[in-house]
Structures are given as structure tokens and as C-alpha cells.
Amino acid sequence: SQQGEEDPQALSIQEGENATMNCSYKTSINNLQWYRQNSGRGLVHLILIRSNEREKHSGRLRVTLDTSKKSSSLLITASRAADTASYFCATDYGGNNRKLIWGLGTSLAVNP
Amino acid sequence: DTAVSQTPKYLVTQMGNDKSIKCEQNLGHDTMYWYKQDSKKFLKIMFSYNNKELIINETVPNRFSPKSPDKAHLNLHINSLELGDSAVYFCASSQGGIQETQYFGPGTRLLVL
Numbered sequence: 001s002q003q004g005e006e007d008p009q010a011l012s013i014q015e016g017e018n019a020t021m022n023c024s025y026k027t028s029i030n031n032l033q034w035y036r037q038n039s040g041r042g043l044v045h046l047i048l049i050r051s052n053e054r055e056k057h058s059g060r061l062r063v064t065l066d067t068s069k070k071s072s073s074l075l076i077t078a079s080r081a082a083d084t085a086s087y088f089c090a091t092d093y094g095g096n097n098r099k100l101i102w103g104l105g106t107s108l109a110v111n112p
Numbered sequence: 113d114t115a116v117s118q119t120p121k122y123l124v125t126q127m128g129n130d131k132s133i134k135c136e137q138n139l140g141h142d143t144m145y146w147y148k149q150d151s152k153k154f155l156k157i158m159f160s161y162n163n164k165e166l167i168i169n170e171t172v173p174n175r176f177s178p179k180s181p182d183k184a185h186l187n188l189h190i191n192s193l194e195l196g197d198s199a200v201y202f203c204a205s206s207q208g209g210i211q212e213t214q215y216f217g218p219g220t221r222l223l224v225l
Contacts, residue, residue: 104152
């Protein structure tokens with residue numbers, strides 16, 4: 001299976017702390033995307049990082065990509081209660097039958 | 113304005129019934145998708161259409177039949193519903209192919225009794 005894996009599966013922190021989630025994948029990728037899913041809602045795109053990029057920022061979010069380790073991390077700085085959600089990585093392996101392969105997600109709880 | 117909308121939001125039905133879920137996007141995107149998310153939040157692609165043409169058809173039972181009357185709509189019809197079909201079904205769209213950002217609908221929560 002090409003399915004990516006996030007870790008940790010669950011993370012609980014206090015407001016103001018940083019949260020780091022990791023995603024590992026199996027083979028070479030074209031790009032990797034991070035999405036957020038609030039409870040009972042659809043997924044919302046956060047950041048797309050291409051295979052030739054190493055780091056991207058968007059507001060309080062920072063994504064890194066290490067293709068040698070086949071892993072990516074999502075860092076949320078100065079977390080807020082509103083950041084409570086599940087976070088998913090999705091990888092584009094390219095090739096025939098191209099599709100996004102989704103990880104199982106990290107459930108983040110930010111406590112006020 | 114809702115970018116990707118789905119109806120209904122909730123669907124409770126009996127085994128053996130046939131049901132449809134509708135999806136519409138007003139983003140002008142070329143590609144639309146159906147995903148299934150199970151109770152463990154695992155998200156799996158089912159189908160993808162590009163300009164009304166089927167481009168991804170994962171190993172989904174043929175009880176599931178997508179229909180795209182135009183590039184803004186992608187509907188999902190399910191025949192002979194089974195207990196295992198209970199899940200949340202998400203519609204999504206993207207400009208261009210799957211490598212681009214996908215925009216998701218709010219989901220349809222299907223419960224088969």
C-alpha cells in the first residue's frame with residue numbers, strides 16, 4: 001500500500017504551544033498536500049509542497065519536506081483552540097492511475 | 113456562496129434501498145471527485161471526472177454509479193445499499209488534475225440500517 005502515515009495519531013496541547021505533526025510516505029512523490037478537517041465538516045486545503053521544495057509557510061503554518069527521508073512535517077505555531085481539528089497529508093505519486101493517497105490523520109486538540 | 117455543495121447532508125435508509133447524492137461546484141473547476149470516509153476517518157477516492165469524462169474508477173462495487181451531466185455536477189447513485197456503505201461521502205473539485213488543490217463539500221452522512 002502506498003498509504004501515507006501521520007504521527008502522532010492524536011495530540012493534545014495547551015493554547016499558545018506549538019503543534020508538530022509528521023507524515024511519512026513510501027515512494028517518490030510529485031507533491032504533498034496538507035488538509036484540515038474540523039469535526040463534522042469537509043476538508044480544507046492548507047499547503048501544497050512540491051517535491052523540489054523543502055519548506056513553505058502560510059501564516060502560522062510551516063511545512064517541511066524531506067524527500068531523502070520520505071517525510072513531511074506540519075508545524076502550527078502559537079496554537080489556538082480553533083486549530084482543534086484532524087490534519088491529513090495527501091501524496092501525489094504521479095504515474096498512471098494518478099490519484100491522491102491520504103494518510104489516516106492526526107487528531108489535534110488545543111485546550112484553552 | 114458555497115463553492116462545493118452536496119445534498120442531502122444526512123441520509124438514513126434501509127438495506128436494499130437505492131439512493132442518490134448530488135454535488136455541485138460553482139468554482140468553474142474541470143475535475144470532480146467522490147471520496148468515502150469511514151468511521152476511522154480513512155479517506156479513499158472512489159471516482160474522478162474531468163470535463164464529464166470518467167478518469168478514475170477505483171475498485172468500487174458496481175452498485176455505485178457516478179453521473180456527470182456537466183462539468184459543474186457530479187452525482188452518485190447507489191443501488192442495493194448495504195450496511196458497509198455507511199460512511200461520510202465527500203464530493204470535491206479541483207482546477208486541472210488531482211495534483212492541484214482540492215476543494216471539498218461538507219459531506220453526506222449515510223447511515224444504512
